[in-house]
Amino acid sequence: MISFRFMSFFLLTIPILAMGQDSIQVGIGPEDMVLDTLMGKERLIISCNDWRREGSQPGIWEYDFKTEKVKQLTVVFPTNEFTLRPHGVHLTRGHLFVVNHPKAEDPINKGKKKKDIIKQEILRFRVMGDSLVLETAYRHKHIKAPNDVFAISSSEFYWTNFKIFGGNVCKFKDGVIEKVHKKGRMHNGLQLINVKVEGTDSVKPYMISSTILGSHVYRTELFGKGKTKNVGKVKGGDNFSITKDGTLLLTGHAQVGNMSNYRDRKIDKIPSNVFELDLTKNDDVQTNIYTNDGSVISACTTAIRYKGFLYMSPLYDSYIIKTKIK
Numbered sequence: 001m002i003s004f005r006f007m008s009f010f011l012l013t014i015p016i017l018a019m020g021q022d023s024i025q026v027g028i029g030p031e032d033m034v035l036d037t038l039m040g041k042e043r044l045i046i047s048c049n050d051w052r053r054e055g056s057q058p059g060i061w062e063y064d065f066k067t068e069k070v071k072q073l074t075v076v077f078p079t080n081e082f083t084l085r086p087h088g089v090h091l092t093r094g095h096l097f098v099v100n101h102p103k104a105e106d107p108i109n110k111g112k113k114k115k116d117i118i119k120q121e122i123l124r125f126r127v128m129g130d131s132l133v134l135e136t137a138y139r140h141k142h143i144k145a146p147n148d149v150f151a152i153s154s155s156e157f158y159w160t161n162f163k164i165f166g167g168n169v170c171k172f173k174d175g176v177i178e179k180v181h182k183k184g185r186m187h188n189g190l191q192l193i194n195v196k197v198e199g200t201d202s203v204k205p206y207m208i209s210s211t212i213l214g215s216h217v218y219r220t221e222l223f224g225k226g227k228t229k230n231v232g233k234v235k236g237g238d239n240f241s242i243t244k245d246g247t248l249l250l251t252g253h254a255q256v257g258n259m260s261n262y263r264d265r266k267i268d269k270i271p272s273n274v275f276e277l278d279l280t281k282n283d284d285v286q287t288n289i290y291t292n293d294g295s296v297i298s299a300c301t302t303a304i305r306y307k308g309f310l311y312m313s314p315l316y317d318s319y320i321i322k323t324k325i326k
Contacts, residue, residue, distance in 0.1 A: 028056040030313035088148035138270030160187035186212040191240035269294025
């Protein structure tokens with residue numbers, strides 16, 4: 001039986017590009033992507049939103065590695081009040097967690113006073129093949145500007161709050177919310193990973209987070225005293241993904257200040273970077289593995305490596321890029 005908990009405390013074309021790169025048409029504004037290899041699947045699940053505000057319908061898409069086909073997944077809501085405007089996503093154990101940003105004009109906010117309008121929520125869907133069925137909508141005063149989400153299970157997840165002042169990373173576990181990281185501003189990407197503890201042979205869980213401002217890559221202990229350390233420096237750090245080798249990929253925006261100009265079509269390109277982070281190192285943890293002046297991909301938000309290819313999503317456009325990589 002599906003329960004809905006509202007927390008008060010809470011068509012494929014691949015034109016060939018230069019240097020062996022392919023452009024794969026998807027929904028408008030692919031913000032975030034996750035790799036799905038569960039239940040025999042081999043696909044990317046792609047969160048698409050209309051960041052250019054051009055009236056396109058946001059949604060969740062898939063790219064199937066086996067068939068090389070793209071399609072939009074069916075989203076099943078319990079009522080017609082819900083509107084999907086997705087941002088960060090994460091998949092775990094058959095559940096897809098989605099950061100959602102309702103607007104004041106959406107049905108869910110009809111008739112509400114300004115102070116009661118729902119602007120931020122995290123949705124948990126049950127993945128059922130090509131359908132996503134909503135199970136839970138989480139709302140809370142600490143879900144105040146959610147950007148990215150990372151789930152451990154259906155009852156434990158983390159998220160970043162993207163604010164200049166008061167930004168942080170929070171945790172929800174079994175109905176309890178706590179702040180687990182407060183340093184930095186405009187927290188963006190989020191990843192949990194097991195890493196060898198410095199000076200020991202033990203492997204412990206850490207939380208890795210990025211910020212748009214300050215070029216920070218933070219590593220926070222999820223054990224002991226929960227110490228936080230700045231372990232990398234990536235300008236305009238965005239979303240993470242993990243590789244089969246246990247390293248992390250992190251996209252970076254070299255011209256953060258120009259992103260709104262690109263969104264509004266005042267300029268025709270801005271650079272994209274992808275960094276690989278080896279957290280077993282104490283120094284020089286990041287290596288730039290892909291860079292482009294924006295001619296091929298502008299404002300790249302997520303990069304995923306799979307079977308010899310790098311897949312990248314541009315925030316404001318309607319395609320993802322596939323390129324061969326060592």
